Every structure is written in structure tokens, then in C-alpha cells.
Amino acid sequence: MALQMPDRPAPNNNRPNAPLMKIIFAGTPEFAALALKQLIAAGHEIVLTLTQPDRPAGRGMKLTASPVKVVAEQHGIAVWQPEKLRTAEQQAPVAAANADVMIVAAYGLILPQIVLDMPRLGCLNIHASLLPRWRGAAPIQRAILAGDSETGITIMQMNAGLDTGDMLSIHTLPITANSTAATLHDQLAELGANAIVAALADLPTLQAQRVQQKDAGVTYAEKLKKEEATINWQQPAANLDRMIRAFNPFPSAQTRLGDTPVKIWHATPTEGSGKPGEILSTSRNGIVVACGENALILTELQKAGSKRMDAAAFLAGNPLSIGTCFGDQNAQPC
Numbered sequence: 001m002a003l004q005m006p007d008r009p010a011p012n013n014n015r016p017n018a019p020l021m022k023i024i025f026a027g028t029p030e031f032a033a034l035a036l037k038q039l040i041a042a043g044h045e046i047v048l049t050l051t052q053p054d055r056p057a058g059r060g061m062k063l064t065a066s067p068v069k070v071v072a073e074q075h076g077i078a079v080w081q082p083e084k085l086r087t088a089e090q091q092a093p094v095a096a097a098n099a100d101v102m103i104v105a106a107y108g109l110i111l112p113q114i115v116l117d118m119p120r121l122g123c124l125n126i127h128a129s130l131l132p133r134w135r136g137a138a139p140i141q142r143a144i145l146a147g148d149s150e151t152g153i154t155i156m157q158m159n160a161g162l163d164t165g166d167m168l169s170i171h172t173l174p175i176t177a178n179s180t181a182a183t184l185h186d187q188l189a190e191l192g193a194n195a196i197v198a199a200l201a202d203l204p205t206l207q208a209q210r211v212q213q214k215d216a217g218v219t220y221a222e223k224l225k226k227e228e229a230t231i232n233w234q235q236p237a238a239n240l241d242r243m244i245r246a247f248n249p250f251p252s253a254q255t256r257l258g259d260t261p262v263k264i265w266h267a268t269p270t271e272g273s274g275k276p277g278e279i280l281s282t283s284r285n286g287i288v289v290a291c292g293e294n295a296l297i298l299t300e301l302q303k304a305g306s307k308r309m310d311a312a313a314f315l316a317g318n319p320l321s322i323g324t325c326f327g328d329q330n331a332q333p334c
Helices: 030-041 067-074 088-097 139-145 181-201 203-208 237-246 311-317
Strands: 022-027 045-050 055-057 062-064 101-105 123-127 150-157 166-174 253-257 260-270 279-283 286-290 295-303
Touching: 022 030, 022 067, 022 088, 030 045, 030 067, 030 101, 030 181, 045 067, 045 088, 101 181, 123 181, 139 150, 139 181, 139 237, 150 181, 166 181, 166 203, 181 203, 237 253, 237 260, 237 295, 279 311, 286 311, 295 311
Parallel strands: 022 045, 022 101, 101 123
Antiparallel strands: 055 062, 123 150, 150 166, 253 260, 260 295, 279 286, 286 295
């Protein structure tokens, strides 16, 4: 694969007083793209962008560039998309960049020690949790699932371990009763983008005062699996509420209505009792369903092959009888 070198636009001379650096940026999704934009806006020189190879996406499965690649190309920044970073050939563009520092945000590839050592000041990671809690792939969703009251961004000096590097700065963010993975992602992306710009402005001091992560409190945020998204109505309403919010937008919490899969996008815990999955009442304001403990008011749903809709619109096309069960293959009374 050839290193892609688009034409560079005119440099941005509107730069702050903070020290400017030659940066390699490694990232792939929207979370990372916002940080890249902020680094560019701060006046840093992005000498190379690493991102995942283009992947098939959409109904036509057309090869699609990552959000980070899109931003890089818009600003005339060189893009390198290796499948791995194991060989000298794959690592060569990183070595040749002669960067001061590499910034890593949701890149998706493991960086070997030889790559971590290439930038003069090493590699910094924008991690979406309050380390050492929630090391790993899905910290946003796991924090909601666990009922954490807060999360945040940790700027970390990377080492060869899985999110085990020394912490340079920590920035907290509350998790509210309305937080979904989608809303928390956007808040953390903005927080992380601002945090990395601030960290670079004071990097020598932060590196001198780095804090080693303690072994106590370590938890691992395993990658989400689609089978986790099936609603078990035997669970307490509070647990299912967190599940629905954690899996919005992916992989989305799902149940069944007869033979038809139904996604639940929004729900609110309420008092109520009945057999788990039983529909206790229906109104334009929501569908009340019994859980193992208390009940949920379903306020936004989506049948397979249909669009997302509020409870009133859903009921207009799908009349539901009180006493019918969600999760029952035959939509029989509970």
C-alpha cells in the first residue's frame, strides 16, 4: 500500500502561543476525528495520519474512508493505512516522519514498542474513561451498564500494555439518568479533543509529574457482542434501563413481539409489577412493560423493517393488548 500524499493547503498562521509540535495522529472513528480537527485548529503540524484501511459500508458495501481519513485529506495531510504495524516496511512512514509526538485516539491497531519509541516525546493516548477503570475497547458502554456515576477522559503516556501507561491528566464528566452511549460519546469526544490540546501546551510539566496507574480498581471494558443486546425481562427495570442506554446506538437493545424483532431505543423505569415482559398499559406516552423488578415505560421503538418511532406512532400501526408479552415467540398472554 502506498502512502497517500495529497496536496497541502496554505498553512494556518493563526497560531496560539503554546509550543507547536510535529505530530503523527493515529485514529479512525468520529471520536478521533474531532481531536484531529482541534489539533489542526491549534496550529500544530500534523505530519502524518494513521488510520484503518477503507472498509465496506452501507447497503452497497462501498469502500468507505474513516472519519479521520476524511479530515486528513480535507487538510492535505499524508495518510497511511497499514493493516498492521509489525514489519519494518509498515513502520517506515512513522520513522520517516521524525515527529515530536504521536497522538492516538481509538485507532484500532496495537502499537509495538518500537513504534511507541519513534516520536521524540513518545505516544499519548486519549482514552474515554477514568483509568484504571475501564481499560479496553468499550469503556463508554461498560460505564453506563455498570451504573457508574461519572466517566471522563484520561490523557495517558502509552506503553506496550493495554491502557496501562502513566496518566498525564484526568478530566471527569457525569453520567446522568438520560446518558446514552451516543450522547456520552459526543461529550467525551469534545472533552478529549480539548484535553489533548491542553496537554500538549504543558507537556513537559505533565510528563515530569506523570502518575502510575494503581492495580486496585482495574476493570476491563470488553468489546460489545450482539448477543448481549437481547433484553431479558427477568432483569430489574433499573438494569434494563442502563442496558438500553448503553446499547444506543450499537448494538441496540432488542426484544421480540411474536416473530418480529423490536428494537427499544428509549425507556424509563417506573413502578409496576407483573410477569416479566407483560404489557401492563399502553398510551401515547409509552408502553408500560413489567420487569423482574418494577417496570419500564417504552417511549421509542422500532420494528424490523420499519423506522424508529415514538410510542404513539408505534401503537397506531401495532395495536397491543394488555397482558400480551414482549419476548414471547407467539405473542401469547403471559
